[in-house]
Amino acid sequence: MDRLILWDVDGTLLTTDGIAAKAMHAAMRQVVGPSAPMERTAYAGKTDWLIIRESFPSLSGDGVAERLHEFMDAYCAGLELQRAALVARSQVFPGVAVLLDALGATARQAPLTGNIAAAARMKLECTGLLYLLDLEAGAYGDDHYDRAALVPIAAGRAARRYGRSFVGPQIVIVGDTPNDIACGKANGARTVAVATGPYSLAELAAYGPDAALPDLSDTDAALAAIMG
Numbered sequence: 001m002d003r004l005i006l007w008d009v010d011g012t013l014l015t016t017d018g019i020a021a022k023a024m025h026a027a028m029r030q031v032v033g034p035s036a037p038m039e040r041t042a043y044a045g046k047t048d049w050l051i052i053r054e055s056f057p058s059l060s061g062d063g064v065a066e067r068l069h070e071f072m073d074a075y076c077a078g079l080e081l082q083r084a085a086l087v088a089r090s091q092v093f094p095g096v097a098v099l100l101d102a103l104g105a106t107a108r109q110a111p112l113t114g115n116i117a118a119a120a121r122m123k124l125e126c127t128g129l130l131y132l133l134d135l136e137a138g139a140y141g142d143d144h145y146d147r148a149a150l151v152p153i154a155a156g157r158a159a160r161r162y163g164r165s166f167v168g169p170q171i172v173i174v175g176d177t178p179n180d181i182a183c184g185k186a187n188g189a190r191t192v193a194v195a196t197g198p199y200s201l202a203e204l205a206a207y208g209p210d211a212a213l214p215d216l217s218d219t220d221a222a223l224a225a226i227m228g
C-alpha cells in the first residue's frame with residue numbers, strides 16, 4: 001500500500017451523458033446569470049470553486065465563498081432531481097471497474113476532482129464505483145479553487161486515515177485534462193493522462209505526463225502506466 005492513486009472523475013472514470021453538466025449550467029445560470037460560461041472545455045479540469053471565482057471577477061474571497069455555497073445548494077438540488085437519469089444514462093468507461101478493483105489490492109485510491117464533494121459522491125454512487133474509492137481520503141472542488149492545492153489536501157487526509165505519509169511519485173494523479181497533469185507535476189506526483197475526455201492522446205502527451213493512454217480498457221497497460 002505504498003501508493004496513493006488520486007482519480008479525476010469526469011472524463012476519466014465516467015461520463016454522465018451531459019446530465020451533470022446540464023444541472024451545473026442551470027445552477028450557474030441561477031447564481032451567475034445568463035453570462036455563465038457553457039463551453040465544455042471552459043470547465044474541463046477546473047475546480048467548481050475556480051469556475052465560480054472566474055465568473056465573478058469583481059468579488060472578494062468572502063463574496064466568492066457566498067456564491068459558491070449558493071451554487072452548491074442549487075447544483076446538488078438539481079443533481080438530486082436527476083438521480084434516476086444519472087443511474088440510467090451515466091457510463092463507466094471500459095476497464096475502469098476492473099482496474100480499480102485490481103489496484104485496490106496494492107494501493108490506496110481516492111478521488112481528486114474539481115467536483116464539489118457532494119457531486120463527486122453522487123456520480124460515483126450512481127455508477128456503482130463508490131465502494132472502490134475512499135472518499136474520505138480525497139480532495140474536491142469545494143476544498144480549494146486551485147487544483148494543485150488539492151493534492152496536498154488529499155495527501156494530508158490519506159496520511160491521517162492510514163497513519164503514513166505519501167510523497168512525490170508515491171502519489172499518482174490520473175486524469176483527462178492538462179489541468180490534471182499540471183496539478184500532479186506541481187506536487188512532484190506521477191501523472192497519468194487518459195484520453196477519454198475532451199482532449200486527444202496527442203494533445204495530452206504534449207503536456208508531458210509520465211504516461212498517456214487512449215483509455216483504461218487494457219488493464220495490464222494501465223497498471224504499468226500507473227505503478228510506473
Ligand SMILES: [Mg+2]
Pocket residue numbers: 008009010011012044045175176177197
Ligand atoms: Mg476530468
